[in-house]
Amino acid sequence: MGPELLHGIVWCLGSSLLATVIFLFVGLIPGTSETATIAPATLLVILLGFPPHAVLSFCLAAIATKHLVHAISTAIIGVPGDNMAIPMLEPSAKLRALGLPHIALQKMISGGVVALLMIVPISVALATLLAPFGELIQRMVGPIFVIVGVMLSYSSPGRWASVALFLPYGVAMQGLNRMALSGSGHGLTISFMLGMALGPMFIDVLTALSPVSRDRLKIDKPREIWLAPEVKLWSGSIPKPWSVLTARQLVYVFMTSVASAIAFSFTAIGMTFLVGGVVESRVKGYYNKLTTALSTMNATTESTYIAEVLVPLIAFGIPLSPISLTVALPLFNAPPVYTTEPVNNLHNLLSPLEAGAYGLLAVTVASLIAYPIVMRYARPASEWVMNKVAQEAVLAMFAGLVVVISFYEGGPIGIAVTATVGILGGTLAKAVGFNIAAQMMSYFAAAWMMQALFGI
């Protein structure tokens, strides 16, 4: 082993370890945005003079760790660890009702770790092979969304009613988005996601507020809840993510990792909703459906996230995806060290092979440390939350998060959009079974549908 390689590996291990330790703690705070935490931390290590491979290791290990840890609040308390976790709220709430929050958590992070270990080599391979076709794939996104969206609507509880709602709901969403555009100068995304995901909560609160409907939600005694026993789903003394998942879950995780790498320029939340909807419509049996959906959805967020960083970095050196424009921007552009014009950043400072090898090492270090810790404390943490934490406190935090995040994104109009979307989507979901996945697809397909149908 040459001294240069040894130097590289030591730097890579050290910075991965540093990122893992920091983000083990940051990840515990629910709702923390990665743009506000990982991006400045990465910028800091760049300005401190870390070599390129150490910078990449730091950023990837930070992403991997934060995702593994923030699954805790998503699965156990029901507060999204960050925006990427919003699609997983509904399935994990259902497993929580069955007394299985710790299993939701273990399935999620097991899918996540398997995806993490696979996505780095997949991204490197795709970046070198498929880069020339990136533009073509991006142009096909609109029609693909409409087709998949209509199919998902049909598979929702509302069946044809949901198919009928697909276009009108999209029109309403586009209308709201254009109103937000004229109010705040830019369109909104997170406010829409939050609104749709929290629709059921908005409707429940309104139902309880109204004397006309309050009786429907009234109960006369505290809720009896049961927590499934601690179960070792893996063999051996150390948890192995692939033995926690069933064979079918592993196949789905693999397929979505490849799909996420191809769709690298597409939003991670949208991909996650899409994958969750497809899995839930294909897998039969409540328990299997939900655990498969969660493991695959979390795998999708992980792999889309990493692919969105690595594919544009290796293929172009220019940030061409939502994540590379926000969380991973310092890897592309951190003047005076890295610049995009001319491209002088990790793209030309690391070969694809180096980026792949150091990247894989980084996510492995993060997984080796964070995964066993989260697995070990999944059930004790669930038990503590169930005994000590009032739902009122959780919902109060939600109310605060809705206000803060939508205000952050769009100012006062952002808050208005989130509430309107929540009330509209929640009503349609309760009344006719137009579920969240169908709403989400309608929203994503709306821009293209408006263009294709009405030329606006």
Next chain:
Amino acid sequence: MSERKHQLVNIWGDAVDLRELLIGLAIGSAFGYAAYVLAFGALTRYFPAQGEALIKGYALLGGIVGCVVAAVLIGLFVSPKRHVRAADDDATDRTDLLRTLGLDPEEERQALEDASPKLIREMKQLQVYDLFADFARSEREED
């Protein structure tokens, strides 16, 4: 608040007291908003050279801290309205739960027949296998 009788309602799958919930929602929103606005104001004042995106990012962090503080405060004064049972002594409740969640017994029966041995072992270890099996069976007998 203990002298008043709780008016319990079921919000998003869990029991809450309506009045405590409404007070909580108001406090959560107010704290979050105030923390964001204060953090944003302070950061623009003391770090005017920083880019707006970074300032907004840190202000968001401040806002989230406000939400967490609100949740902790409410958590200290409000007790959870649930009873955690150690052993599963009453299975009828949970069968009812499956019904209210809108499960289709025919689909569940089919799914249990097709389930892989690993999946069945997993469900048995978690003590949910009998629950689903009973649910599928009970509904069929009623038909």
